[in-house]
Amino acid sequence: MTVPRFDELIHSPTRLAIVALLAASEWADFSYIRDTVELSDSALSKQLTTLEQAGYAEIRKGFIGKRPRTSARLTAQGRAAFEQHVAALQQIVVRSGATILPAG
Amino acid sequence: MSDDVSPAEAAQALADIQLRQQQVIDLAMIPAWYWWAVGALMVVLAIGVDSHSPGVIGLTVSVFVLGILAATGWVVGRAFRHAQIRNGLIDGRGVVAILGFVALIVAGTIGLAFWLRAAGAGHPATLACVAGGLVMGAGGPVLMRRLRAIMLGNRTGAAL
Numbered sequence: 527m528t529v530p531r532f533d534e535l536i537h538s539p540t541r542l543a544i545v546a547l548l549a550a551s552e553w554a555d556f557s558y559i560r561d562t563v564e565l566s567d568s569a570l571s572k573q574l575t576t577l578e579q580a581g582y583a584e585i586r587k588g589f590i591g592k593r594p595r596t597s598a599r600l601t602a603q604g605r606a607a608f609e610q611h612v613a614a615l616q617q618i619v620v621r622s623g624a625t626i627l628p629a630g
Numbered sequence: 631m632s633d634d635v636s637p638a639e640a641a642q643a644l645a646d647i648q649l650r651q652q653q654v655i656d657l658a659m660i661p662a663w664y665w666w667a668v669g670a671l672m673v674v675l676a677i678g679v680d681s682h683s684p685g686v687i688g689l690t691v692s693v694f695v696l697g698i699l700a701a702t703g704w705v706v707g708r709a710f711r712h713a714q715i716r717n718g719l720i721d722g723r724g725v726v727a728i729l730g731f732v733a734l735i736v737a738g739t740i741g742l743a744f745w746l747r748a749a750g751a752g753h754p755a756t757l758a759c760v761a762g763g764l765v766m767g768a769g770g771p772v773l774m775r776r777l778r779a780i781m782l783g784n785r786t787g788a789a790l
Contacts, residue, residue, distance in 0.1 A: 552716050
């Protein structure tokens with residue numbers, strides 16, 4: 527059972543998109559994230575660094591042949607925080623549904 | 631902070647999360663052409679087997695191996711360049727679906743080939759692989775839809 531916990535760091539729309547992509551992946555390529563979320567290289571680097579500093583993401587740099595390759599993945603801590611954040615969002619929606627449903 | 635988030639905003643965030651996760655899952659889907667290509671390559675291989683000619687067998691085996699390597703390399707390479715799907719998204723039901731599909735193709739094709747040979751039909755391997763290839767081409771996309779549904783059901787936040 528996931529305990530709902532709203533996470534301000536994840537809730538930023540751009541970071542939410544990045545974390546949601548990473549949550550469905552074992553790892554994702556930098557260029558794939560950049561193109562899918564429609565960010566510049568520098569903007570994505572900044573967001574990934576923020577997630578990395580929070581302990582939510584891990585960034586790997588390597589080479590395929592001579593070409594540099596950067597990929598990212600969620601850490602266990604990041605995955606747990608994301609699941610708790612999703613649970614918190616669901617809780618907000620469910621609670622509102624309970625109050626806005628017509629009586630009787 | 632969560633008190634400041636309206637239900638509409640939370641619902642929108644959940645929809646965005648669903649969309650992003652769906653994008654990764656869709657990336658893992660093997661395209662329909664792959665299944666038809668593998669089915670066609672099975673037929674090519676069977677033509678070689680039925681020919682009983684070492685030269686034809688060598689040629690068809692080469693076409694089969696190179697074709698499988700090229701098609702599979704394209705599919706794997708595409709995933710490798712983008713993202714690797716999270717292992718936990720495919721659960722036991724997915725594994726059963728994949729193994730069931732493989733068993734259907736292998737057992738069906740081999741069984742049909744032996745039955746055709748016993749019945750005295752000409753080119754039993756080719757005929758059986760045509761049938762197996764058709765099942766592969768038509769069934770591959772069905773398998774993908776099944777796996778996609780399983781993965782969407784297992785993604786974070788799917789319960790709502």
